[in-house]
Amino acid sequence: MALETALDATSALQAAQQTVEIEAAGLNAMRGALDGELGVRFEAAISAILDAQAKGGRIIVTGMGKSGHIGRKIAASLASTGALSHFVHPAEASHGDLGMVGTNDVVLALSWSGEAPELADIIAYTRRFAVPLIAITSGPKSALGSAADIAIVLPKMAEACPNGLAPTTSTTMQLAMGDCITVALLSLRKFTAQDFRQFHPGGKLGSRLLKVRDLMQVGDAMPLVGEATPLSRAIVEMSSKRYGMTGVVDAEGQLTGILTDGDLRRAFAEGFVDRAVSEIMTRAPRVTTPDTLASQLLADMNARSITGIFAVENTRPVGVIHLHEILRAGVA
Template sequence: MTTTEQNSYLQDAINAIRTEQQALEILINELDERFITACQLLENCQGRVVVTGMGKSGHIGRKMAATFASTGTPSFFMHPAEAGHGDLGMLVKGDVLIAISNSGQSDEIRRLLPVVEKLNIPMISISRDKRGFLPQSATVALTLGASDEACPLGLAPTSSTTATLALGDALAVALVHSKNFTSDDFALSHPAGALGKRLLTKVSDVMHSTDLPIIAQTANVEQALFSMTSGRLGMTVIVNGDKQVVGVFTDGDLRRALAKNITLSTTIDSVMTENPKTIAQDVRASDALTIMNEKKVNQLLVLDDKKQLVGIISLHDLLQAGVK
């Protein structure tokens, strides 16, 4: 392949992306009070948000419905052709319909409108402009604006589908804010895979909570060594008379202490590390990992609200649990 051919590929790609960027700029200028009304319809929806569209619009609609569903707005995609053969029964009173057609003239969606009107279901249309029957029949007609397709033939839906996708994301994001949807809410619909582990796994799920290596503040180095060996965590935790954590003694502390010619009878509070890094048990495990990376430590003490030790969590525990 010649250099000229390679440059042609790159230039075609750049031109396509720039054309789609221009489509998004045009879309921004289309946003007005209609978008606000559409958001209000979706927020006040007592049923589900049903998205429909044919062809490439349908592919975008599936993604749009999935985004709504994962961000707190119950939603699903209804294929308009299948809807005409029974699937229209998915649509019930209380729903809101989002109908996507770049031309605004989809025959498959046209056949559904009498039932939509009979059920008195609000419809939000998404099309290039307001000239088609679909936007003229809609409760709210959202438009993408007149942009060129990135396809050099001007035929394949490219810029128009990009703009539609962006508009769907904009609706979903606006609803996330208006519904005060939180990351905890998001976690409930994403229990599987790495994302689910990151969002749902708590410190209490992976921490060591039994046979914890603990010694009193009055103990000596010899007792600390026995505690470290039995605990097998490379450390022991020092507590005061109220069982509150006052320090920690690790393998590193031991090496530093030996360099100072300490003896086994040296009291542990003279060689321990004070103010060790701690965390609460109800915090996400992923946050524990972040703290470890920021503080450059491999372990955190897990304390309750009385500053008493309830567990120890290590970097190894997090990695073994698949928390990233």
């Protein structure tokens, strides 16, 4: 059914297109403002947050209504990137949760108008105990904007809602500013993908950040024989460990080759002779390292049609991993 809006949209698609255009205009205005006063205030806010973190403080995010929903996401993003943070509902703050705000913390309060009455108690608390207060608002002279130590004032832009009532452009801009704060903090702290994995051990994201050392088999689980081992014994090692191969090591324990099913087929084609594995093994085999990302190794193994590979350190095998073990971990 066609949507009738004050923006003269004649179809659902046109309404969607206009919504994106209006919200994009808000983001573009914010980008331009960052070159001026908004940028100055943003840097001051980041400095205040870093000062609080240096004292062991947390980022306390708060907001009411739709701004509160955005605040929850911002708090979650900050926490997931290593910045100690949590959301405090302003109404709950008035009934005991103010005790969750410490004097070393910094409060990040969201209100587009800056006049949400529910924020009054938490604002008063920050003023009483000298807790730094950062506001994200479009009202610099509002109750929140006036009380804040640092007011990140976003440009006032039209909502995509045809009645100008439902928070749309405003919440998009607030969310984008939260992302700006999150990314700025993780960039300054040199937060890496491996740091990220510490807070995202589960799900697809966690599996993508697994390393070979997290999945490889070690110790007696590795199929290994010496260079002088007879072929018959090497076959027993291969079949018992179920990797379709065995590594071959020299007297110092260095990996000098591997014996694969392909090597066996070629040896049998010439007529079976129970000779030393060093005579038929594949020398200088492809290897990996324990710190290689499993997703990276999977791509390389697929490209080279490899099903099993050894992880080495200083040319010595420290683990072995099969393609199926990577896939079972959800890496793809």
